[in-house]
Amino acid sequence: MTKVRQDAWSHEDDLLLAETVLRHVREGSTQLDAFEEVGDKLNRTGAACGFRWNAIVRKKYEKAVELAKKQRKQLKRAQQKRPIQNWQPSYRDQQAQSLDLPPVISEQGDSPQLTLNEVIQFLQNLQTNDSEGMRLRTENESLWKKNEELEQKVKQQEKEIEKLKENHQTIEEDYQSLISIMDRARRMVMLADEADSHGPAFKMDKNGNLEKLAK
Template identity: 65%
Template structure:
């Protein structure tokens, strides 16, 4: 299903985004996976969720992020400590056992230490390798979001410069218009004054003898 939702983010949407990201950080997952999970729930793209997190929501949860990171480190140290406490591997005849994940094996070993098998070692090494891949993926994701933020900021700066230029041009046009109106007003007054002078000047006519005589108004 194509994700086309582009309406404004609500408080509930931001809260869901924050809770999901913090959970993924605490569990050693990536923010990218968190963005995709939120996008599926809100019918938005993972990129839109990532931009919302880095631009708006993240700054409100800085302290919570640090706590989640500490919990992730504590969880990782606890797993490593459990591995150190295991006994030296003794290779025995493989026994078919139900499939369990690494965390379940760690908890079982902590409660009742047993012989470490080759499957346990391989599972642990794969888990560490996945953590490394996750870190590299997170770095690439943050770099991509950083470049996108820089591009958008550059575009905003260009638009602000264009707006400033338009405002200056508008001011110049307004000043020219006011000057033109002043010139037209002075011209109108001069014409009215000239007409008044012409109407007040005495009129003369010439009589039959060639003499000028004033005409009464």
């Protein structure tokens, strides 16, 4: 069946991806095999799983990956010294795997042992990653909200600027009208003075044009 799933990754999907990759690393397998296994379970392609791991999930489990690699080396050295036959994981091992932890073996066994400090450090790292993710999401939401508020303010200011431009245009037109009226009044005064000096008489029509009056 063709894998065409394109929905978003859930927290459970990311957790399954991390658990599978860490298990393959501990067991000496490859991450490509882990991606294919997760892809079969989630109906996604191995490439999509690999991209998700490298781009998003791996950053949250860097210390866990290093711990798993260390566990793999120790296990390999132990097997070279004395191969383990018919070894079955204990209850503690199964619980550790459910928490993305390498298996914990007793000191009498030939497999490497995970110390309590390493467990505490790993759990603290998981908690820190979750807290950091929550903080980043909160900051992101706050920034989006501030951005929307700024966009609203910009739109409001643009409206006010447009209104000011319209008012300025009106004032400019009124000013030109006032200049024209004052110019006409000045010419009328000059004509009146000429009439008093027995010069030709003029009158101004409604359009502001002068007409010579017959005596």
